[in-house]
Amino acid sequence: MILIKRIFLLITIVFCFAILRxxxxxxxxxxSFHPIAGYLTLASISAALLYFVGFPLYQIIKLPHTPGxxxxxxxxxxxxxxxxxxxxxxxxxxxxxxxxxxxxxxxxSYEDAVQILQIRCDEIRTEYITKVFYSxxxxxxxxxxxxxxxxxxxxxxxxxxxxxxxxxxxxxxxTIAKQVYISLAVGGSETTEYAVDEVASKxxxxxxxxxxxxxTIITSLSDGLVxxxxxxxxxxxTENYCIKLVIKDDRELSPTPKTILSTASAITSDLxxxxxxxxxxxxxxxxxxxxxxLVNPTKIVFExxxxxxxxxxxxxxxxxxxxxxxxxxxxxxxxPIGRGLESLLSRKRKV
Numbered sequence: 095m096i097l098i099k100r101i102f103l104l105i106t107i108v109f110c111f112a113i114l115r116x117x118x119x120x121x122x123x124x125x126s127f128h129p130i131a132g133y134l135t136l137a138s139i140s141a142a143l144l145y146f147v148g149f150p151l152y153q154i155i156k157l158p159h160t161p162g163x164x165x166x167x168x169x170x171x172x173x174x175x176x177x178x179x180x181x182x183x184x185x186x187x188x189x190x191x192x193x194x195x196x197x198x199x200x201x202x203s204y205e206d207a208v209q210i211l212q213i214r215c216d217e218i219r220t221e222y223i224t225k226v227f228y229s230x231x232x233x234x235x236x237x238x239x240x241x242x243x244x245x246x247x248x249x250x251x252x253x254x255x256x257x258x259x260x261x262x263x264x265x266x267x268x269t270i271a272k273q274v275y276i277s278l279a280v281g282g283s284e285t286t287e288y289a290v291d292e293v294a295s296k297x298x299x300x301x302x303x304x305x306x307x308x309x310t311i312i313t314s315l316s317d318g319l320v321x322x323x324x325x326x327x328x329x330x331x332t333e334n335y336c337i338k339l340v341i342k343d344d345r346e347l348s349p350t351p352k353t354i355l356s357t358a359s360a361i362t363s364d365l366x367x368x369x370x371x372x373x374x375x376x377x378x379x380x381x382x383x384x385x386x387x388l389v390n391p392t393k394i395v396f397e398x399x400x401x402x403x404x405x406x407x408x409x410x411x412x413x414x415x416x417x418x419x420x421x422x423x424x425x426x427x428x429x430p431i432g433r434g435l436e437s438l439l440s441r442k443r444k445v
Contacts (some may be wrong), residue, residue, distance in 0.1 A: 097240050139241070140325070146245035149254045157252075160260030162337040163347070170340050174204045180259040181207045186214055208337050214257055223361045226325045231318030232393040247325055250298040251332050256259065258336035266335055269344065270328070293319060297373065298368050307391040314392035315366060316368040323358045328402045330354065365399070 125132030160180055164173050181187055182194050182206075192210055194203050229242045255261040262270070293315045297308065305311075312333065330349040341347065372395055 099189055107305055134350045142241055142245070145299045146241070147248050149244075150244055154248070154252045154255060154261055157255055158254075158259075158265060159259040160258065160336065162262045162266050162335045163341045165341060165343075167340055171200070171408050172321060174200050179205070183258050185210075186257060188209065188320065195321065211257060212333075212337070213330075215254060215333055218253050219326070219333075219357070220361050222246055222253075222329065223326055223358060224365070227318040227362050227365075228320040228396065229316045229318075230321045239317070243321055243325065243337060247328055250325060254332045254336065258333075262335045270332060270335070286391055287352065293366060296363070307374060309375065310391055311369070311373070315369070319358065319362060322362055326354050326358045330357075351400065368399050369395055372402060375402075 117321060120135065124135040161173055161176055164170060169236065178194055183206075187193075187210060190210055194207070194274060226246050229246070230239045233239050233242060261267065261428060292314050297312055297315075301324060322390070330353065331347050334347040336347070338347065376395070376398070
């Protein structure tokens with residue numbers, strides 16, 4: 095146990111040092127243009143962390159408590175009763191016209207309510223996984239990645255707690271926070287290897303090999319997929335705290351690797367496939383010979399993919415909204431701080 099703690103401490107130090115180094119480099123680069131630019135960068139990052147991380151954290155803390163899973167089977171009925179009382183005030187269940195049937199078996203009522211809530215939770219999970227995949231794929235900077243991941247993870251946890259009518263105890267909150275940190279600091283070689291293989295296998299072909307920046311695209315999408323896998327894990331752990339009734343130990347709250355990978359892959363695979371189509375078209379049209387691709391080719395390919403979806407008459411309006419809506423929200427969500435930092439990084443790459 096002591097050895098494990100020391101290894102974890104070492105990983106923590108390395109992780110924090112890497113993020114701090116990227117932050118210092120970004121600040122020094124801005125400061126080199128003008129001291130005011132450096133101070134504005136520092137202020138922008140602080141404002142982003144306060145608004146996108148600090149405020150949602152405060153909202154989570156202010157949420158009413160909902161009991162988490164119990165370890166003793168004898169406490170199960172009591173837990174079901176408490177949760178059903180909370181569900182009577184659930185806005186989403188009211189919206190769907192669901193009411194707790196007092197004459198029905200409590201377990202059956204609980205299962206029916208959870209089944210409806212899980213549908214909405216899957217929608218929330220899909221939205222945030224796509225946001226993480228898209229934003230961290232185009233960020234191309236570890237420090238900005240951390241801002242995006244922290245912000246989106248905290249907001250994901252908050253939205254799941256609100257959906258299920260309250261947060262877990264402070265002790266369980268700390269456990270979830272540890273899982274968030276571990277996911278950020280210890281992505282794991284297996285996850286990275288899976289993401290690279292998954293993206294590379296879908297972006298193969300002689301035509302694509304002729305594009306000079308395709309390796310950058312694969313690397314960026316792999317980074318995005320790794321982060322999508324990590325936030326998928328957090329979403330399932332948070333949801334399990336809200337819906338599971340009896341557990342033997344906390345390990346039962348963690349989903350299987352197969353569930354995590356299949357969920358993240360299913361959500362991102364369609365967009366990756368459409369990106370491949372865009373790259374194939376670019377290779378035929380030779381439209382990649384502009385200097386703009388040298389800065390952030392992934393973002394440009396994303397934008398071209400979304401544009402092609404919007405102009406495809408074979409795709410219904412509802413499907414277009416589904417495919418492009420989240421990414422449009424990400425662009426809106428990332429402004430003005432995200433674009434400001436990206437502009438600064440673009441200048442840095444050109445130097």
